[in-house]
Amino acid sequence: MTDIILSESQKDALEEIGNICSGNAATALSQLLFKKIDIVVPRILLVRLEDVPMVVGGPDTLVAGLILKVLGDLPSHILFIFSQKDALTLASFMTGKKVTETSILGGLETSALKEIGLILASSYLGALGSFMGMGLVPAVPELIVDMAGSMIDYILIELSSKSEFALLIESEFKEPQALITGHFFLIPNASALEAILKAIK
Secondary structure: OOOOOOOHHHHHHHHHHHHHHHHHHHHHHHHHHOOOOEEEEEEEEEEEHHHHHHHOOOOOOEEEEEEEEEEEOOOEEEEEEEEHHHHHHHHHHHHOOOOOOOOOOOHHHHHHHHHHHHHHHHHHHHHHHHHHOOOEEEOOOEEEEEEHHHHHHHHHHHOOOOOOEEEEEEEEEEEOOEEEEEEEEEEEOHHHHHHHHHHOO
């Protein structure tokens, strides 16, 4: 598939989706954690799947990724990518454990991240589904800590190379003591991508 050139109206539609997604996710996360969480979306765009590692710092960057299958009307996968430090900080919102230089993503942190990831995915997919008039439901997430390049290789194998593009919703999570950057990638198959492009025309 050739590169996708979006019109200004399509870019505006994506921006609207991003703002709705972030608003829903911030509300859900604040309720889950019993603290005020703000989420802003600096950018939302379509990127080639092969370029995803560069978006998150390069193929050799160690990252934590939450991978979820999307069930329903839009066959796709979701990939949330955080730096290891930001993943630990996000998990600490739920666990209450202080993050230090020696902190690791143990069982407690993994469980917290999976729950937070499911809440975020449900919020993002709810907004996208409403916009497109579709029912989208996330499956239980899997947490992988690996180099960004290896993670995308895993995704390509998992999807049997049926996807070429990912919809990136870059998200910044803000609370009084922390700022976390997360990259939300919706990775649709060819028919799902066509449906997204049709919906934002």
